[in-house]
């Protein structure tokens with residue numbers, strides 16, 4: 072017995088029961104023959120998946136999956152992400168849209184340098200060969216990408232536009248250079264952005280603690296857009312709420328007041344007192360301030376400690392504690408320590424003298440690096456004051472007399488007490504009034520602060536976009552003139568991962584003439600963070616070959632915003648904030664008109680195995696090639712959609728892939744059984760017809776006589792099958808439009824196939840005719856096309872249909888035909904399910920109640936008892952209360 076589901080001597084054959092093997096044996100579903108055949112045909116027809124011109128007259132649809140890093144191997148997470156996007160793209164093609172479905176490579180980054188160090192392969196060569204390997208995998212999977220728009224970010228034709236944007240932003244003051252404390256990953260030997268530090272460790276090296284170093288760095292002024300980035304989140308109602316919440320928290324806006332306390336001078340009267348600016352969100356509580364606290368790095372602290380070695384030692388200890396907490400990522404939970412400086416500050420509102428402390432939990436980079444401590448109305452201040460026995464003065468009384476009286480009282484539902492002339496004001500009234508007083512007295516003002524920091528983009532790496540700036544002793548920072556772009560990375564370079572940027576050791580690269588004065592000058596040797604590349608790549612897809620501009624604005628105007636963006640939730644704050652920022656910058660440069668890059672965002676769940684994330688170290692990695700080799704691309708892709716709702720984690724079970732493969736074999740067997748029969752029968756008795764071709768037109772399925780005789784309504788089993796078909800069409804269409812329950816879509820297709828198979832078994836009894844079944848199978852192939860594109864293409868041709876299945880119209884459900892004429896209603900007794908009764912779909916509560924009470928099992932259980940209450944939820948449920 073030749074077993075045909077699997078193939079190739081080197082590949083293990085899955086174990087099946089004899090029954091299944093016997094069944095499959097007749098089927099001869101052989102994806103190893105079908106899939107490469109269609110792969111070749113598709114490759115020979117580049118127009119198949121190509122986007123059409125912007126004037127094609129069709130509505131547009133831009134579906135995009137996040138581009139991968141070319142590591143050399145697709146993993147199952149990729150397969151899942153791309154299977155979702157590809158199903159959607161195919162569905163939209165069949166709906167008649169002009170679809171843009173591109174793919175590219177996020178091709179700069181550290182691993183290429185690691186590989187160069189390890190294998191002595193130049194980063195470019197390593198990267199490009201990985202891209203070729205992954206592209207082969209994608210093509211084998213049958214993913215319908217428009218390869219004419221492919222973008223590879225490590226090629227000069229792409230990164231020259233990173234440089235061009237950098238210069239435009241430099242001209243607008245959105246790029247600047249400053250010395251700052253930076254996050255330094257010893258493993259990467261480079262600077263990391265704040266967003267790339269996770270729990271104190273490097274985002275790429277989860278166990279490597281990040282150091283703080285002082286370096287002169289390039290920054291993008293993303294904070295200039297902080298408010299707009301926050302406000303526009305409200306417009307993104309097609310984005311997951313969790314992503315919007317993560318971005319809101321990351322941007323971290325707080326409204327408050329900057330207030331100057333005055334340093335009490337020790338010797339004599341200074342002409343102008345030193346100001347200690349604090350930021351507070353609760354200026355209404357300022358009469359309850361019982362100390363001022365400074366970050367250990369605050370400039371005044373250095374002054375205080377200069378003549379006080381004992382204090383200096385204590386402050387150094389606080390600094391050390393803060394550093395350790397920062398490194399372990401536990402800054403929020405730091406055990407609070409402080410030391411009094413022996414100096415005092417004056418409260419500008421009442422002249423009161425309060426001690427100045429230095430505390431380890433005050434951060435130099437948040438607000439002003441100084442706070443007023445109000446223990447009666449702040450949890451943290453209360454904890455600190457209790458520990459160090461500082462006075463606690465209540466200045467807010469709860470409005471609600473029933474509110475708990477103990478301190479701290481942190482709500483703003485209160486009125487001021489112990490606050491002089493402001494007693495009796497509500498917290499909000501007081502805030503406004505006290506801000507006015509501060510402005511009038513020139514000791515403060517209303518202030519909005521953000522947690523978001525400017526984006527540090529300097530990297531001391533080779534494999535990235537060179538920063539197009541020249542350092543001239545005479546002229547300072549000089550832009551590389553546009554006509555000299557791109558600044559190209561040198562080909563030959565020694566990568567050591569030591570001693571700063573590799574580019575600084577290439578004299579031909581570094582030594583240039585200043586474009587302004589012609590004197591010898593030095594080229595910048597930092598390269599850009601690779602998140603720059605992914606911040607705008609999806610614009611380039613629309614016009615990927617443009618040699619004169621990053622893209623044509625008119626083409627972008629047609630395609631943007633992206634209709635559906637699909638990727639991992641791990642990009643919620645890095646890539647997805649940077650690319651929103653980039654969009655706003657490009658808009659303000661006059662290049663585009665959209666404010667946001669993507670209308671809808673979907674974040675798929677992870678693919679796990681045995682309950683854990685797939686990783687080499689755990690030995691639980693399932694290779695897509697292996698699955699495709701054993702079961703075919705269709706089964707692998709369909710399983711990735713079927714095994715879990717797309718937003719949840721998917722636990723990979725090879726048995727499940729085998730099951731999907733068996734299902735596809737069943738479809739194959741049925742379709743190939745009816746296909747030849749129809750070739751002769753079609754002219755005489757083609758029973759259904761799809762009317763209407765394009766998206767939005769109505770299609771109805773009815774018996775239509777070929778010779779134009781009047782239509783007749785189907786009856787009996789045919790009607791039942793037709794109803795199931797229309798319900799399946801309706802469900803899948805709705806899921807593509809909105810719900811994305813692709814797992815239940817596949818399940819619905821399986822149910823439909825079960826019904827067709829059952830009908831097939833009754834063919835001899837004359838309940839249904841062969842042409843009817845053939846037509847159902849033809850429509851089934853349309854429904855399968857987004858999920859199992861190879862099999863759909865093959866069966867479409869087997870059925871004698873003209874042209875690509877991708878160009879066939881998606882069927883449209885007729886609600887009348889989809890309607891059930893009977894419903895099954897569960898009946899409960901005292902909350903427990905007892906039976907199910909069938910009622911007419913439009914039955915009222917009374918009729919449903921009667922049907923429930925007449926149920927055989929209900930009669931048995933209620934015999935000799937009292938039915939005290941009947942609750943009917945029409946269409947859903949009946950519950951009887953029985954005593």
Ligand SMILES: [Zn+2]
Pocket residue numbers: 256257258259260273274275276279
């Ligand atoms: Zn690292």
Ligand SMILES: [Zn+2]
Pocket residue numbers: 543544545546547549585586587588589590592
């Ligand atoms: Zn110069």
